[in-house]
Amino acid sequence: MPQPSAPPAGAVSLSSDIDSLRPAGSAARPGCRVLVLYAHPSPRTSRVNIRLADAARLIDGVGVNDLYETYPDFYVDVARERALVSGADALVLVFPLQWYACPALLKEWFDTVLYDAWQVDRVKARPGGIARCCWIVTSTGSAAADFAAGQRHGRPLADFLAPLEQTARVCGMRWLEPLVLHSAHDVGSAAVDAHVARFADGLRQLTRAAAAIGGADGT
Secondary structure, eight states: OOOOSSOOTTOOOOHHHHHTTSOTTOOOOSOOOEEEEEOOSOGGGOSSHHHHHHHHHTSTTEEEEEHHHHOTTSOOOHHHHHHHHHTOSEEEEEEEOBTTBOOHHHHHHHHHHTOHHHHHHHHHHOTTOSSSEEEEEEEOSSOGGGSSTTSTTSSOHHHHHHHHHHHHHHTTOEEOOOEEESSTTTSOHHHHHHHHHHHHHHHHHHHHHHHHHHHHHTO
16 A cells, blocks of 8 residues: 655554555555444543544544444444444544453443354454454553553553453454553643544555455455
8 A cells, every 4th residue: 555755753654564454456446444433431521532533533434433422321233333343344443441441331342242153153254354453542541651560550551452452353353553642641732632643644544455455355
């Protein structure tokens, strides 16, 4: 896929992971299939994740599924969600990490939508998995240095994301390097702006890859 000649400082680079998902000789086409699952239990208090969701809505080929807005009663429309996932080439999860886990409604989404029998049949039917790749975009209230042995949280952040990584792999999705903003309550507006820009850059890379994949498989 085409790459900018001089990426902006701090731009996220997913190209090495994404290029391996793209069939050789595939051509770009309109109609990208990138699904963002946005889960924030208190969006009015958010200074990071809500901006990510707003930025995603401005990018062609990206659909934003706001779980807490859609399902305030936690009753997930499984048929609707499976239809959305079935049309996606990339699944992007946007959420704040709270007490070492994703928000409760996102976990409910996993438990109901990715029910074992359905996801097994889906993976068998589609060689690329439920979606071809999964990208986690999250934020924490602590500094990056706090996620280490002997520090406040006792282990690296990757350990707390491991259940999500394993879920993606069982569902046949390639795990992309997560995009994380630490100290989300304390960083300045410039750091938040840069994080949002990196996120938008990553989404654009995914839409280009999804378009190329769609053109190759005829969907």
